[in-house]
Amino acid sequence: MRITSVEVKRQLHQLKVPFRTALRTVTATEAVTVRLDTDEGIIGWGEAVPTLEITGESTDSIEWAIKAVLAPAIIGLDLLDYEQVFHRIHQVMVGNTSAKAAVDMACYDCLSQFAGLPLYRYLGGVRTQLETDYTVGIATLEEMAAQAAQLANREFRILKIKAGKGEINDDLTKIKAVHQAAGAGVLLRIDANQGWNVKEAIRAIHMLEDWGIPIEFVEQPVKAHDLEGLKAITDAVSTPIMADESLFSPQDALQLLKLRAVDLFNIKLMKSGGIRHALQIYELAASAGVECMVGSMIESRLSVTAAAHFAASKPGITRVDFDAPLMLSNDPTVGGICYEGRMIQLPTKPGLGAAHPRYIGVQVYAKGDGR
Template identity: 55%
Template sequence: MKIQNIETFRAAIPLKKPFKTALRTVTVAETAVVKITCDNGITGWGEAPPTHVITGDSLAGINYVITGIFKPLLEGESLLYRERIFEIIQQGIVGNPSAKAAIDMAIYDCISQYANMPLAAFLGGYRVRIETDYTVSVNSSSEMAQDAQVYVDNSFSVLKVKVGKDQIAADIKRIQAIRKQVGESIVIRLDANQGWEAKEAVKAIRKMEDIGLNIELIEQPVKAHDIKGLKFITENTETPIMADESVFSSDDARRVLEEGAADLINIKLMKAGGIHEALKIAALAGVYGVDCMVGSMIETRIGITAAAHFAASQPNVTRFDFDAPLMLAGDLIDGGISYQRNVIELGNRSGLGIVGVNGEFLVE
């Protein structure tokens, strides 16, 4: 089974509501779609959204890497020797993890179709359905509380609340408003997106603990490079701390785990460069007895389907952040994962189970 052709398309889908974090505001989900066609007729799909503030990837850069570098390197290569393929991808260019992820997931789609297995089963198999959280964007306290109630009314029992955009005191007021609105039974996790400093974060987290806000975990409170600060917060608070932007690769994960700098790790295919490296991160975390979350950027159901299959295949992936397609005003694909409100069903089709792409959202 050889790669016969690699194609890219650009897609853009408006969001229902602006997505706001400490790093950016998104109103339209733009993405580069990858299609790999094999000589036996199997077709695999992948995608790579540009997330400049996290991965450094742009649409133009993603397209160049895929068509200008990977296409000539990979066409004609046999997918039956996938470790060689992934070595070619890693050696082909430094960085550019989102472009690598798009190619990687399309390759895994092809291989698992050839094996006639859903990708999650091909990767090992552990779950057939998972429950996602829903993200509350940074806004005023009252708007965030209202948004949180809408999500709870739609059966979401886990909320991921974005903070870190301004002073921590304002963040605490937002969280208090949300907790008062949704009650004590709803799980609340926070994502500061690198927006805090270590000492102020410890002070604020201790205050949240003292007033009983009952926060499940806090994701990436400090800058990605500040492993010392991350460790300081982890060692000086009771609330579990999760590393996100601090961990792109298995080398990053090893450093965080060896330092004891975080209690949990958030794996994203767009950071890791795809499933191949994500598997290494999850395995390494498992050796240290550390659980993981799998999340995403603002992606369509192509990328989220790949991430969900990976997440469902790993026993130490215990948290799932796959709400991005629910934020979009349209759907790019037929097939793939399906949502029953907060529950994601993987389905029993082979590979990613994608049967077609909706041309309405493709851009010239």
Template identity: 45%
Template sequence: MKITDIRLGYLSVPLKQPFKTALRTVNSVEDVIVKIETDTGHIGYGEAPPTGVITGDTTGAIIGAVEEHIRKRLIGLDLENFEEILLTLDKSLVHNTSTKAAVDIALYDLYGQMFNAPVYKLLGGYRKEIITDITISVDTPEKMAADSIDAVKLGYTTLKIKVGVDAEQDFRRMKAVREVVGYDVQLRIDANQGWKPKEAVRTLKAMEDSGLQVELVEQPVQAQDIEGLKFVTDQVSIPVMADESVFSPKDALMILHTRAADMINIKLMKCGGIHQALKICAMAEIYDVECMIGCMLEAKVSITAAVHLACAKKIITKIDLDGPVLCREDPVQGGAIFEHSRISLPDTAGLGFEHINGVVWKS
């Protein structure tokens, strides 16, 4: 099974409502689709969201990286030499993690098809069903409380509350949500780098003292402030998760070795795909540190890849893969099956895609 071409397309999917964090507000998923064609007729699909404020990847950068650096190095390579292809992809250019992730996902899709097996079974096969949280966008306390009630009515038992805009208001946001959902629902919070270290400690301790029962806090301080991250981790009882601080296996090792955080959030778009994510999982297993599998705002192609990784590995204990359920429609035929919080995988080969509607293919 040799690679004969790599094609690119644009996919736009409107959201049910605006997605708001401390970093940005988004109204639709705008992704680049990667399609790898082979001499056997098999096709592998990948996806990359241009999330400039987090990964630095823009639509133009993703297109340019594939067309100018990756395509010419991969065409003609045989999927039987899978490790060689993945190493070639990684060395094709520096950074550009979302681009690499999209190509990596398409390659794993083909790899599974070559062995006529689902990817999650090839990677470990720990389970075939997971439960995700759902994100509550940052807004007024009243709006966030109302959105939380709606999510609980749909059967979600874990809510990821976006904060980090204003610490005092963040406390009121959390208090409002906890009051309406009660204590049978788990609340985890994501500050998206929005607090200063001492501000984070003060805010989180106030939440502890008020009995808000926060499951974990994700990336409370700036990504590069590892000392500040460790300061927060050492000062509060609420478990701290590193997200934007971890882009690579090397980043993960530094966080694990210094105990700068209690947990790690793995995102394929940050680390460059499944191949690199597996390295982070292996290190987390050695240090006995639980991982979350997370996502940007992505459609179901790349999310399905993340589901396969989560289903393969026991060390991934937290699931934040709500991207597709935030979308107004699902253009992807096949792949993971979403039933609100429950996500399951069919036993189809590769990642299980049949077709993607609405893609505008680049000539």
């Protein structure tokens, strides 16, 4: 099953309302969709989104990386020799993890179609259904409380609250307001997106613990590079601490595990470079007894479907954060995961079970084109 061509197309996804975190405000995202063709007639799909503040990638850089480097590196390779293919993807250039993720997804789509299995079963097959949280972005206290009440009425049982943009006392006031608005029985996740320092994070988490607010975990309270700070917080509080921006690669996972810096991992395909390295991160975490969540950036249902297949395939992935497609006002994906409120159903077709219907790509590199 040799790769014969790789095509790319940009797709603009508008958000229903602006989404604010400690790092950025998003009103729309321009994704890069990948179509990978093989000589068996099997077509694979993938997608990458730019997140300059986290991965350092723009739409232009993602498109260039695929066109100029990744596609030429894998055209003509036999996907059934997938160790060689994935090695080439990750060795031909450093960084560019979102671009690599899009190509990686398309490869796994083809492989699982060839095997006649949905991707989650090809990867291990643990469950067919997932429960997502929904994120309350940074806004005024009144806006955040109103959104929390609305989401609770829609029967979302887990809310993720963004923090870290301003004064930490303001964060605490908003967290308390969200808790009161959502009501009993709604679990909260706090994501500071690197916005706190060590001392204020410890103080804030202790206050939340003393108030008895049900906090499942606090995600990335300090800067990504501050692993010692993460460890200091983890050692000082009872609430579990999760690594997100500190965790891109299997090497990052090893370092976090050696330091015992956090209790939980958040794996995202846009950070790991796709499913291949995400699997390696998961296995390292599982060997150390560290549970994982799988999340996403602001992505469409196409790439989130790939992440959902991965999340559904492993027993140690105990949480997911897949609300991004629900935030979009347009999503042309055909097939893929299906949302029923907070519950996500995995597709049963072989492969991803998702495709892009409006895809009119430009062939960027093909076998025998003279280059």
